[in-house]
């Protein structure tokens with residue numbers, strides 16, 4: 001099965017090759033080097049001014065006015081320590097349908113206002129699907145970002161997932177609040193984290209262990225605690241990356257390395273996610289986002305190479 005997948009990917013990569021030796025942009029070249037040595041690269045203030053303000057406003061409108069988020073959504077307020085200890089133990093790594101059948105979620109119909117939603121349910125994470133809006137794609141497929149991604153991989157991968165998450169303070173850690181490695185692909189996997197709010201340890205920093213991609217430790221379980229990780233990399237270890245960043249920053253990361261989402265102590269943080277994987281003509285999962293033909297027509301030829309055809313609506 002593995003061999004079939006590898007062959008399918010090799011075939012899918014034909015005519016998508018990128019020759020790193022031809023890069024003439026020092027910024028891109030330095031970022032690719034950082035990805036190779038550290039596993040991440042930080043692009044500060046990549047988005048700014050009016051674009052950043054517009055996108056922040058659009059995200060807030062979607063969440064706070066339209067309440068157009070993914071339902072069912074886990075309500076921290078419904079979790080009971082003595083009853084739900086099995087789920088707490090698993091860091092809630094179960095299907096949404098199970099959370100729903102346990103009565104731990106809320107639906108669109110349960111929400112009358114943003115304030116009521118927060119007060120009544122205290123969601124830890126809200127997920128917003130990628131709007132089919134050129135202004136968002138301009139950032140998710142920013143020329144510098146895709147230049148780094150393609151040169152790191154050596155070919156043009158696909159943008160397989162695109163979404164936004166808003167994280168709130170919460171009591172019970174849920175899935176990626178714990179240390180983990182992403183397992184979408186053994187060899188080629190990059191995520192771009194797009195910060196729409198300032199983000200530091202008070203507002204839910206992103207954490208990464210530099211140089212951990214090829215470290216053989218921490219591979220036998222899905223999640224690890226802070227104590228597990230601190231035994232090897234204490235808080236003051238210079239291999240720890242903590243995102244003390246301003247809104248408008250993008251971190252590109254090889255998330256096969258150890259990482260986790262910090263829980264905000266106050267306020268919230270808005271983060272955009274772009275997941276890049278090798279093209280595979282046999283990938284069977286349904287598209288994780290859809291883009292209209294008219295939005296696609298705003299993108300450059302290079303940006304369009306990242307969009308799988310199956311994600312194009314009316315196409």
Ligand SMILES: O=C(O)CCC(=O)C(=O)O
Nearest residue numbers: 176182206259260261262
């Ligand atoms: O939100 C974050 O900071 C990390 C998210 C994460 O762990 C993931 O996408 O795998």
